[in-house]
Amino acid sequence: MSDAVYITKERLLEMEAELHNLKVNIRKEIAQKIADARSHGDLSENADYDAAKHEQELLEMRISKLQTALSKAQVIEASDFPDDKIYILSKVTLQNLKNSQEFVYTLVSPEEADFDQNKISVSSPLGKALLGKVLDEIVSVKVPAGMMEYKILQISK
Secondary structure, three states: OOOOEEEOHHHHHHHHHHHHHHHHHHHHHHHHHHHHHHOOOOHHHOHHHHHHHHHHHHHHHHHHHHHHHHHOEEEOOHHHOOOOOOOOOOEEEEEEOOOOOEEEEEEEOOOOOEHHHOEEEOOOHHHHHHOOOOOOOEEEEEEOOEEEEEEEEEEEO
């Protein structure tokens, strides 16, 4: 199994920019908060100091996560895949067979998933169910509310 993190060029650039900002700007801000809190005296009962140290821990965890993802990043493009089946980066139009409502989703890596932008992860229940499927195929997905069935109306890039 590959440890690769598949992302688009745009997402790679976003992650690199975020990492740079966290390391250069946010680290400096948190260090200043810690210094300010230290100047208030007794650290054993200093809530500002504890909060700043916690913020620093969270920042370092985010930096580490980004660095790990970037070290494993493999840039992919929709044109890397045929459009005869559903692959990562496929744009898929689905029809809910219960209520005939139509949805359009783009399948992306977990690092790029954003439901507000209709980008669903290939590791989500629906994403997993769609991978490898073809036009007009019916897909069943188990969701908390039960089983949902969708018909694949269109596959594009």
